[in-house]
Ligand SMILES: Cc1cc2nc3c(=O)[nH]c(=O)nc-3n(C[C@H](O)[C@H](O)[C@H](O)COP(=O)(O)OP(=O)(O)OC[C@H]3O[C@@H](n4cnc5c(N)ncnc54)[C@H](O)[C@@H]3O)c2cc1C
């Protein structure tokens with residue numbers, strides 16, 4: 306299973322194994338990573354699963370759909386070039402070793 | 412003695428209450444009772460991604476089984492609260508235990524309204540994971556599906572069923588779909604889209620009788636017409652789960668009456684979510700809301716109050732539905748609007764409707780315009796009303812008026 310490291314705003318790190326096909330949001334919620342709210346449960350409706358992904362992996366991530374792009378504009382924390390909605394990024398073998406940072410607010 | 416908070420119901424409200432209590436540093440005992448035997452899961456996907464087969468059982472869980480242990484939440488699955496005695500702070504459970512609480516949170520949700528017709532006992536309803544699994548199994552076998560009720564759940568089901576190649580008929584008593592919450596400018600788009608996908612809409616007619624014949628059902632409508640279906644599912648609204656509260660003498664109207672901090676008429680008992688009737692500042696009246704937002708935000712309100720940091724419930728109501736390519740996000744409560752302004756492209760099913768009452772922004776419905784929706788929540792929260800020119804100018808960033 307691919308490994309992902311989540312880093313909370315406090316600096317606390319969680320190294321977790323994610324099953325293929327799980328989303329970054331599910332991985333965070335199921336492993337008690339703080340700071341992911343995911344109110345809509347992964348429907349791309351709430352923008353409270355905002356994450357910053359490690360730049361080195363940017364070109365390996367699945368493409369962003371227009372709706373995710375628009376939702377990110379309305380996210381609470383600052384949008385950066387490496388912003389994604391955690392519920393829209395599914396884990397593949399290519400993402401093994403990914404580092405994900407949690408923003409300061411959702 | 413260590414304080415003990417008992418939460419009844421492990422849906423969106425109950426889970427959020429338990430999570431917030433621990434996040435905010437509550438160190439007492441937490442007992443979470445769940446009548447449902449399944450590890451707690453989210454309900455919205457049941458009529459959407461889960462039934463489509465796009466979301467697995469795992470994916471709709473609130474938390475892993477582990478989470479309850481690490482956070483010392485005593486989750487009791489398949490156990491319901493059967494009797495409440497506010498005077499002694501005691502709650503009896505179906506497991507035969509008597510729990511003594513310092514505070515109690517009722518998050519019992521709502522139950523489906525059932526068709527009051529003879530012959531309707533084989534009609535299915537959707538509320539729980541078990542319901543969704545049963546409907547999914549039956550849907551796989553069925554060819555003709557009748558859905559009673561053109562509200563959110565009925566229409567989401569209709570979309571899933573027709574996309575699986577079934578012949579689908581929706582029977583709705585009102586002349587329009589989702590009439591209670593959506594004006595024609597939005598509901599007509601949904602009506603048209605369902606028709607384009609081949610759903611038959613029978614609007615303005617009721618169900619008069621239902622008869623089983625072999626493996627199928629014959630439905631007689633109030634206009635005298637009839638149709639046959641192998642599977643009948645009804646989504647005709649819900650009734651608040653108030654039984655436990657009412658029999659303990661808590662004030663209940665349509666729902667358990669709470670104040671702006673979530674307290675019931677007995678101050679150490681709180682109620683949240685679908686079961687709770689509250690004065691909503693955005694509606695300007697007492698009502699119940701059936702939404703994830705309301706359950707989650709009321710849970711947070713109650714936890715703040717419990718932990719000595721009271722903040723009245725003022726959250727902006729929001730809701731969503733997904734049918735085909737249509738993603739509708741609603742912010743605020745549009746009932747009672749007098750005018751509206753449209754932003755975006757109606758022909759492309761990509762627009763938002765800004766509703767006003769006496770010149771003040773009341774609510775915004777966004778169809779495939781997610782950024783508008785998130786902005787709208789901020790505008791409503793701040794009580795800011797943009798001008799018509801600002802709304803219709805697509806170059807203008809509505810965040811700018813905040
Ligand atoms: C199919 C479906 C689709 C939906 N789609 C959306 C959507 O897209 N967006 C949205 O915002 N909302 C949606 N909703 C509504 C949303 O799911 C509810 O508003 C939300 O679940 C309310 O949370 P709650 O905690 O108040 O109640 P619930 O989530 O209903 O949880 C209440 C729980 O209490 C338990 N319970 C009841 N009585 C007892 C007892 N005496 N003892 C122990 N346990 C008890 C029940 O088993 C139940 O699990 C949908 C609902 C359904 C059914």
Ligand code: FES
Nearest residue numbers: 347349351352392
């Ligand atoms: S969980 Fe709501 S947008 Fe990702």
